[in-house]
Amino acid sequence: MQHRISPNVKKLYENWLNQQGFKSRIGQKQMISFIDSVINSPDSKIGVVEAPTGIGKSIAYAATIIPLAKSLDKRVILVTATVALQEQLQTDVLPSLAQASEQPFSFVLLKGRRRYVCTNRLKNIVRPETGVSMKAMLDGGSSSIANLNHLLDQLYQHLWDGDLDYSPVKLNDSLKFRITTDSRGCSREQCPEYRECPYFTAIKKSRKADVVLTNYDHLLSNLRVDNNIFPAFDRAIVIFDESQNLAAKVQTAFSLQCNLITLSETLQQTLGTMIVALQKVVKPIPGYELDWELLSSSRQNAVFALKNLNSLIVDLDFRKDDAEQDRSIHRFVDGFISNELSEQMLQLLVNLENVRGQLVQCYGALLATQEDTEVNALPTKFVELLDSLAQVLSRLEEAVGLFHCYSESSDEYAPARWIEKSKTEESRYVLRSVPIETGSLASKYLWEHIDRAILTSATIDANDNFQHFLMNVGLNHSSFVDTLLVDTPLDLTDCVSLQLPKFKYEPKQKVREKFVAELATKLPSFLGQNQSALVLFTSWSMLLEILDKLSPTVKKHCYTQQREGGIPLLLEEHKQRIDAGMKSYLFGTNALREGVDLPGDYCQHVIITKLPFEVFTDPVYRSKHEHLQAAGLSESEIYTTLQIASTILKLKQACGRLIRTETDRGRITICDKRIQGQFKRMLNALPYQN
Known part of the structure; x- marks a missing residue:
């Protein structure tokens, strides 16, 4: 494919550079040319780009795709994984490009319903005629009501748009x-x-x-329920940024779960009381003839089937x-x-569907009543009943979906199925x-409908010409995909000191205790090399064991991601300590391995305690292993596919957390000695060696 840069793209890019006082970057221009060529190509449909930190990939794809979309009479859907990148695009990248563009364009951020206030619910809580019962459910009492009154005033005065991420008052979950x-x-x-x-x-x-x-999450959940709120894919160009998350996001969007205790409580306590209330409210409504006997008997039969299912599950082998x-x-x-389990699940499913069907009709009757009645004339109990019924229906629909999946024999998408049992609550x-x-699902819901798309990230190539990534997102057999690997603009061999300290023990299960003891002995000297560090573990158990073995003088500078306020608060307090000249070492697992931006002195040292292999006993991993075995792959091929x-x-x-800007310098320490032996291929994949 011949690369090119269209005149309108070139003009916008040059205007933006002049406006910002920047010089063009080789990697950025390379990415612009590649994307331009993909969008205009008669053969290619999708472009995949790995653009390392320092390239400026957000500007590269936005400055290219926005003018091209305008000229092709298409719109742009820009998908990200993190709130941080969304805010950067909304408040920095897109406004600066709009200012530099001679052709005006508009942009808007679209989030899920739960990210916006529901004006009706808010009004029903704070209005004077609301009964005591709804207000009593609020934490904080009168102070909460005061905050909600302030929100409603701000909303009605158009001083706030209802986006809860920018709420004028602090709200708990x-x-x-x-x-x-x-x-x-x-x-x-x-x-x-x-x-x-x-929201609307x-x-x-x-x-x-x-x-x-x-x-x-928002895009995929709407595709799953066929909710047409986004531009049609055939009339749009779609950008998937942070696309290393795409396969996992697809997996999450189409995953199902059912907590049997919650389902039992819903069927027995919640619905038992609710049906009595529904009969009083719905029976007088003309045009709605519900089968109350079917609803009551189906609920009782579902409770009975659920008890039988529980008794069968108790006898299963749990590990x-x-x-x-x-x-x-x-x-x-x-x-x-087993047939016994399957039959019981099918019996439960049939009765749950009957219950759901009757409740959906009740819900329709309540909505019709709400539409025909002045809101102030509706009693508080009516509003509470409508809210409660909506929550019950949501739980029942997920349970129905789960048992439908368990009752299907088709392995079109080969789901992994398992039951978890809590140790703290045996039942x-x-x-x-x-x-x-995930590839089949991505193909079904995305690639079969999308006209043009760009997938990009700082890390998506596993030194295998993107094959692992393309397989996971369903593009490995596509003839209309082009790829580009942009070289880093940074001299990483100069920026990074890679340390491979000598360890006697490997972090294998057989010698795990000895490795943990050895790591706990050596870790203080590693930490002592710098004011700040990010220490990454593959499991919480090892993290906690190491913390427990550290001396109080070292431990007082160590902070974990498992604390109230979550990662944003952890990072904010970490930066405050560094700014104050204090030591601060962050201990974490997967959540700190990607998407964390700690430039300069905020991260001077990344310590990797163990190579981050997939967990062999993980149910999804085991199911993938079985699937590949059935497809005829050898153990060696399966290991390469799933692990390497x-x-x-x-x-x-993980290593990419260290160098975030051109001036950053620091150390990477890998404590797993296997990277120098049987897994040296992984060491060779890192760009920190001459």
């Missing part, structure tokens, strides 16, 4: 849940506040915008989960479920179904 809703709880055009609804206002704006910015110490797992090998069982053929490439990617992502 419980309060946010009370004033938001999901797709089931939303009455859409029938809602009295529909015209002023923040954002959707209306997005229908006119040239660029729609969203996240993977300790290596990843989580407080639970054990029963995995259905090859997805096979708590969670059934899970997770797809392992993914570990290289995770290793590169």
Whole structure:
């Protein structure tokens, strides 16, 4: 494919450079030329680009695709994984390009319903005639009501757009849940506040915008339920940034779970009381003839089937989960479920569907009543009943979906199926179904409909010409895909000191205790080399064991990601300590391995305690292994497919936390001696050696 740069793209890029006072970068121009060629190519349809830190990939793809989309009468869908990148694009990249562009373009950020306040719910809580019962459910009492009153005033005065990420008052998660809703709880055009609804206002704006910015979860969840709120794929160019997350996001979007205790409580306590209330409210409504006897008997039959299912599950063989110490797992090998279990699940499914069907009719009756009645004339109990029914329907729909999946014999998407048992509550069982053929799902919901797309990230190539990545996202057999690997603009051999200290023991299970003791002995000297460090583990158990063995003088400078406030607060406090001249060492697992931006002195040392292999006993990994075995792959081929490439990617992502800007310098220490022996291929994949 011949690379080119269209005149309108070149003009916008040069205008932006002059506006910012920047010089063009070789890698950035290379990426622009590649994307331009893909979009204009009669043969290519999708471009895949790995652009390391320092390239400026956001500007490269936005400055290219936006003018090209305008000239082709297409719109742009820009998908990211992290809030940080969304904010950077919304507040920096896109506004600066709009200012530099001679051709105006508009952009809007579109989030999920739970990220916006539901005006109707908010109004029903704070209005004077609301009964005491709803207010009593709020944490904080009168102070919470005062905050919610302030939110409503800000909303009605158009001083706030309803986006809870930018709420004018601080809200806890419980309060946010009370004033938001999901797709089931939303009455859409029938809602009295529909015209002023923040969520639908954002959707209306997005229908006119040239660029729609969203996240993977929101896009995929809407595709899964066929909710047409995004521009049609055949009339758009789609950018998947942070695309190393795409396969995992697809897997999450199509995963199902059912907590049997929650389902039992819903059927017995919640529904038992709710049916009595529903009969009083729905029976007088004309035009709605519900089969109350079917609803009652189906609920009782579902309770009975659930008890029988629990008794069968108790006798299953559960094994300790290596990843989580407080639970054990029963995995259905090859997805096979015994006839006895399957029959009981099918009986439960039939009755759950009957219950759901009747409740859906009740919900329709309540919505119709709400539409025909002045909102102030509705009693508080009516509003509470509608909210509660929406929540019950959401739980039932996921349970129905889960048992549908378990009852299907088709292995089109080869789901992994297993049951988790909590050690702390012996009767708590969670059934899970997770797809392992993410590529097939991505193809079905994305590539079969998309006209043009660009997938990009700082780390997606595992030194295998993108084959691992392309397989996981369903593009490995596509003839319309082109790839580009952009060289880093940084001299990483000069920026990074790679340390491979001598260890006597390997972090294998047989000598695990000896390795942990050796690591705990050596770690203080590694930490002492710098003011700041990021120490990465593959499991919480090892992290906690190491912390427990460190001396108080070292431990007082160590902070873990497992604390109230989450990672954003952890990083904020870490930066404050470094700015104050204090030592600060962050200990974490997967969540700190990617997407964490700690430039300069905030991260002077990355310590990798163990190579981040996939966990052999993980249910999804085992199911993938069985699937590849059935496809005829040898053990060596399976190991390469499932372990080597993914570990290289995770290793590169971990190391990538160190150098974030051109002036950064620091150390990387790898404590797993296997990287110098049988897994030297992984060491050779790192760009830190001459």
